[in-house]
Amino acid sequence: MNSINTDTAAMNRIADILDKKRDMIKLSLSACVHCSICSESCFKFNSNKKDPTYTPAYKVINSIGRIYKKKGKLSDSEYDKIKILIWDKCVLCMRCYCPLGISIPSLIACARSVCREKGFYRTYDETADGPEI
Ligand code: SF4
């Protein structure tokens, strides 16, 4: 189980991350027209029966989008859900194509940085069939 970081220093670092990426996040969130074209190029979406929670735009809006809007002040259960979206449902392969130039991998990488600061990150399951990749 991850160690959840609630200290002020961590929240300050999260504020710094969001501040540095503010323009990209704001522009991307406002520019997305929810056309789903990016889904076609995401193998995770295509290999999971086109489950809408695997669409690149969904993963962005419900990870860094939520984090940004709430300035990182999300509950642990919200961070747990985000963790699944940005690690289990995205491998940062950079294959997703957006005709508007939105960089899904950059946004998801930013969400990962915030989650790590909060103590939420990919864990390895030693009790199952081996490490997750
Ligand atoms: S292709 Fe671009 S504009 Fe369309 S849903 Fe995906 S991220 Fe949004």
Ligand code: SF4
């Ligand atoms: S970077 Fe993530 S969202 Fe983009 S194609 Fe790869 S798995 Fe899908």
